[in-house]
Amino acid sequence: MKSKSKMWLEKAVYAYKTLVLRQQSPWLVGIVITDKCNLNCHYCQSKNCGEYHFTWPMVCQALDSAYQRGCRSLYFTGGEPMLWRSGGKRIHDVVAYAQYLGFHEIFVFTNGTFPLDTPDCHFIVTIDGPKAVHETIRPGTYDLILQNVRQAATKTIFASITLGRQNADCIEEYAREMSTTGLFRGISFNLLTHWPEMIREHGIPPAERPAIMDRLWRLKQQGYPIVLSKAAWRALRHNNWKRPIRQIQLVTNRRVFDCCRDIDNPEICENCGYANCVEVAQILALRPSALWQVLKMTGN
Numbered sequence: 001m002k003s004k005s006k007m008w009l010e011k012a013v014y015a016y017k018t019l020v021l022r023q024q025s026p027w028l029v030g031i032v033i034t035d036k037c038n039l040n041c042h043y044c045q046s047k048n049c050g051e052y053h054f055t056w057p058m059v060c061q062a063l064d065s066a067y068q069r070g071c072r073s074l075y076f077t078g079g080e081p082m083l084w085r086s087g088g089k090r091i092h093d094v095v096a097y098a099q100y101l102g103f104h105e106i107f108v109f110t111n112g113t114f115p116l117d118t119p120d121c122h123f124i125v126t127i128d129g130p131k132a133v134h135e136t137i138r139p140g141t142y143d144l145i146l147q148n149v150r151q152a153a154t155k156t157i158f159a160s161i162t163l164g165r166q167n168a169d170c171i172e173e174y175a176r177e178m179s180t181t182g183l184f185r186g187i188s189f190n191l192l193t194h195w196p197e198m199i200r201e202h203g204i205p206p207a208e209r210p211a212i213m214d215r216l217w218r219l220k221q222q223g224y225p226i227v228l229s230k231a232a233w234r235a236l237r238h239n240n241w242k243r244p245i246r247q248i249q250l251v252t253n254r255r256v257f258d259c260c261r262d263i264d265n266p267e268i269c270e271n272c273g274y275a276n277c278v279e280v281a282q283i284l285a286l287r288p289s290a291l292w293q294v295l296k297m298t299g300n
């Protein structure tokens with residue numbers, strides 16, 4: 001495993017190249033390790049589509065290449081990464097390999113319905129509302145998720161919510177409920193990001209976005225651990241941040257995308273609600289609140 005001082009040195013060099021020399025090399029990489037999923041959320045079109053699945057040799061090669069390109073921060077997504085298997089290997093082996101290569105932070109996005117027993121990674125667990133609302137979207141899973149979080153191999157776990165019509169009314173209740181569990185280091189969120197027809201049916205209309213963002217910001221000011229810097233709040237509220245983000249990549253078994261899979265779809269990008277991308281955009285714009293936010297999220 002790489003020493004902390006080496007990691008800080010790599011971060012400092014990258015920050016200098018990116019923020020001072022304005023180079024656009026990638027740092028954060030996501031791997032869509034599989035599209036297999038045990039759930040069936042109504043807004044999700046990628047689950048079980050049979051398009052995305054890495055074998056063990058393929059995922060090792062993808063990690064090698066990402067590391068060579070300069071990526072040091074990594075997340076796994078899906079589908080459900082905890083379901084991934086290949087030739088007797090599971091996500092534990094992939095995380096261990098990424099650690100061996102020298103990635104600094106490793107996050108696993110998960111629906112939380114499997115034991116969170118992978119060591120040496122951070123989990124981002126999707127819970128789509130307070131219990132009653134979550135259960136309408138992901139039936140029969142809420143108690144199981146909290147039980148798995150309680151027994152997780154790491155204590156660095158974030159709750160994450162995708163906000164749409166079905167759950168936007170309850171964000172205050174959600175923040176209270178997640179905080180009361182005492183299980184989460186923070187609460188992250190996305191605004192449902194999709195094709196315009198899907199947003200019309202399930203998403204937050206652009207005109208309602210400022211009010212939602214203001215409610216999230218109020219919660220943050222009240223002391224709830226919402227992962228949201230002041231700069232990102234403003235950028236999301238006004239939807240005026242610079243995109244795509246070339247410092248982020250997303251890797252599938254077919255292609256390496258800059259930013260995310262929707263980079264070729266301007267209709268989706270123009271109303272992007274991926275809050276983490278907005279935070280990165282604010283870091284690149286040297287906003288102090290965003291720099292502080294990322295230190296809080298990744299610091300131990």
Ligand code: SF4
Pocket residue numbers: 037038039040041044045046047078079080111
């Ligand atoms: S848990 Fe995630 S991958 Fe599975 S159906 Fe829901 S949104 Fe899609």
Ligand code: SF4
Pocket residue numbers: 193243244245258259260261262263264268269270272273274277
């Ligand atoms: S929707 Fe567009 S702007 Fe948003 S993360 Fe994807 S590529 Fe980037």
